Amino acid sequence: MKKIILLASTLTVAVSMHAAEHVISQKGKAFAPGTMKVKVGDKIIFKNNDGFAHNAFSDNEANEFDIGMQKPGQDVTIEMKKPGKVEVECAIHPNMHMTIEVVE
Numbered sequence: 001m002k003k004i005i006l007l008a009s010t011l012t013v014a015v016s017m018h019a020a021e022h023v024i025s026q027k028g029k030a031f032a033p034g035t036m037k038v039k040v041g042d043k044i045i046f047k048n049n050d051g052f053a054h055n056a057f058s059d060n061e062a063n064e065f066d067i068g069m070q071k072p073g074q075d076v077t078i079e080m081k082k083p084g085k086v087e088v089e090c091a092i093h094p095n096m097h098m099t100i101e102v103v104e
């Protein structure tokens with residue numbers, strides 16, 4: 001039993017060493033930065049720095065996601081699972097968009 005626990009914690013360390021975290025801010029009805037290059041397995045943290053809700057999503061097949069209603073001050077983390085271009089939009093504010101390039 002002890003061996004299994006040790007193996008599990010070693011794996012967790014190995015994964016977290018390779019995966020980077022990137023922050024995307026939503027403020028003034030805009031994503032910042034406007035473009036971002038990340039690696040497969042990296043995590044994206046969406047921060048809502050506005051006083052109202054956002055709903056970031058992407059229809060790009062490789063990394064399709066929909067955060068849903070994200071309240072002010074809330075952080076939502078998603079993982080980029082496959083390489084490709086990810087065009088991020090906000091379902092509430094049509095003028096909001098940014099692009100994430102995911103590479104191997």
Ligand SMILES: [Cu+2]
Pocket residue numbers: 029053054055090091092093096
């Ligand atoms: Cu929005």
